[in-house]
Amino acid sequence: MTLDALRLEVPDLLEEDAASLADLNEQLLQARRQPQETALQQVLSLLFRVNRSAMTLLERQRALQSFSDQYRHYAAAYQDDAPPPALFVHLCGELAIGFKRLLLQILQGRQPSRPHLAWCLYMAQHFLAQSLLRHYQRYHEPPPSLWRDSHLLYWIGEHQECLDEPVAATFCPQPANTLRGLYQQILLVALSNPFHLAEGECPRLFGALAPLAELARLLPWDEEDDTEGPTVDLTESQPCLAYTQMPDGDQVNLRRFELGALLIALHDPAPLQDPEERRLLGQVQRHWLGRQQRQHPRTEQAAPCELVIGLTAIHAQLLEQRPPRSPAQMLDTSPGGARLLCNPDQATRLAVGQLALLLTGSTPILALVRWRHQNDEGLHLGLRYLKGLPRPAWLRRAPSAQTHPGILQSTPAPGSGWHHGLWLPKGQFVEGEHLWLQLPGMHNQAVLPLPVANLGTNSVTRYPLQMA
Structure with a gap:
């Protein structure tokens, strides 16, 4: 299925x-x-007719704003522990339908402004999230279409670059104020074993997650990434794949739900947080990673280390040119990655998806920044190790053209031979472009067409290479 x-x-x-x-x-x-x-x-009868009537975009938007105001009024009656009636759940579903239809009108019209599109996506997602939440609150399994549409709204927001556009929305229980946060808020509720929560705890948990949910991240899928965490298939009718379920869809629609920064933030001081909310968050977080055993056992290790940040600096380090290094403290490590505590001054350079070289006194380790969270202690950083030998490389568009730095990551293949991945800055070259590749100590340049990337972040892109 193609997302559309x-x-x-x-x-x-x-x-x-x-x-x-x-x-x-x-x-x-x-x-x-x-x-x-x-x-x-x-109200439901009126909204039902509006959702099935042809209207201009402005007419529909004004009507839905009026119904949203009514929703706030009626929702106030269901703030105690008792589950709402089926009519209220149906109202949430019809409001979601209305904003989905408005979204289609916006997308099929002229190029919308980002704030307008973000607002409409957010409102549709909010009422889908409310429908899901109220089904859980009534201990009913939500209809599969609610998750299909929730994933699709996230996907549209991702492609329209408005996941992090702030939206001011006064609802109760409190939603996160961006599309990313709101979508991840209901994902986390679904991962919290909601049918085992006591009456009233589901909306309370939803509200407790509002300031935290945005710290989690859906990362691009990489089959070599064996870090634990839920997997989301944006074409499925369920929140996340079961841990026993092997992903079999197109990898472009798969995401890894990275919870590292969120798990650190749960332990930060929060004087304004309700004690009951803190207790509830502590109770449910054990469900977020499921019953899956860690792929790699973690070892606590308080030891100093250094980071070389960014592809260009790593390239220079591998050539022994001694670029600037950033001191850090390793807090724990495993064969798959590590958690570091860094100086907060490095926050702007250590974005999620940044390439880094970890120096611990032994063999340098190439890594990707997987998650980050800043608190009073400093900048907490989650690194994912990239297996293999990193080597500096030069790329040219012609044999004597300007050189561009790259990192060749080489891993022994089972039996014989090597797997190679070429790391380049994001957007520097395009798929199919013919490049001249040169490695240190080699005078000859290999000509290669750049293949389709198999991993990309906001900073770097990795291309699989076949080399003799």
């Missing part, structure tokens, strides 16, 4: 049942004067 915004689940338009907007606000006001159940039924 047009696959969002929305009902067909019914031209013969067009809704009149002239007195919509008056009808909504009249509904408020009715008993709660009757009022919900009337």
Whole structure:
């Protein structure tokens, strides 16, 4: 399945049942004067007709804003521990439908502004998250379509570059204020064994996660990455793949849910945090990594080390040119990676996805920054080791053209031969471009067409190479 915004689940338009907007606000006001159940039924009936009527973008947006205000009013009655009635859950679903249809109108029209698109994506995701949350609160399995559409909204936000656009939305329980945070907020609830929570704990957990969920990250899938953590398939009808479930979809739609920074942040001082929320977060975090055993046992190790940051500096270090190094303290390590404590001044240089060389007095280790979290202690950094021998390389677009630095990562293959991966700065070259590759100590240059990348971050890209 190819991810496509047009696959969002929305009902067909019914031209013969067009809704009149002239007195919509008056009808909504009249509904408020009715008993709660009757009022919900009337509001739901009005919204049902609006969602299936043809409207201009502006008409639909204004109508949905009115219904969102009504939602806040009716949601206030369900802030205690008792689960809401089915009518309220249905209202959340219809509001999600409305904003999904509005999103389709925005995407099919002129180029929207990023804040407008981010707002619409966020509102659709919010009401999908509320639908999921209320199903969990009622101990009902959510319909598969809710997760399919949630994943798709995240994917659209990723491709439209508005995952981190802040949105001011006053709802209860409190949602995160970006699309990324909101989507990850409900993912974490789903991973928290929600059917085993006591009554009222599900929305309380959702609210407790609001300031924390954005610290987690969905990272590009790499089959060589054996770090523990949930796997999300953006084409599936479930929050994450089961730990016994092997990913079999297109890798471009797979993400690794990295929780390292979030797990560190849970232990930070939070004087304004409700004690019950802190207890609840401590209770559920053991579920987030499932029952999976660690791929590599972790060893606590307090030892000084140094980092060489960025591809250009690593290239110089491998040539023994002694570029600047950043001191750090290793807190624990395993064959798969390490956790470091660094100076906060390095935060701007040590972004997630940055390439780094770890120097511990023995063999230098090439690594990727997997997660980071800054608190009063300093900058906590999670490194993923990249197996193999790193070597400096030079790339040229012609035999005598300007040189560009690269890092060749070589790993012995089972039997005989080597696997090679060429690390280059993101966006420096394009797939299919013919390049001249030269290694230290070699006068000849090998000509190679740049293949499709098999791993990319915001800083670097890795290309698999076949070399004699």
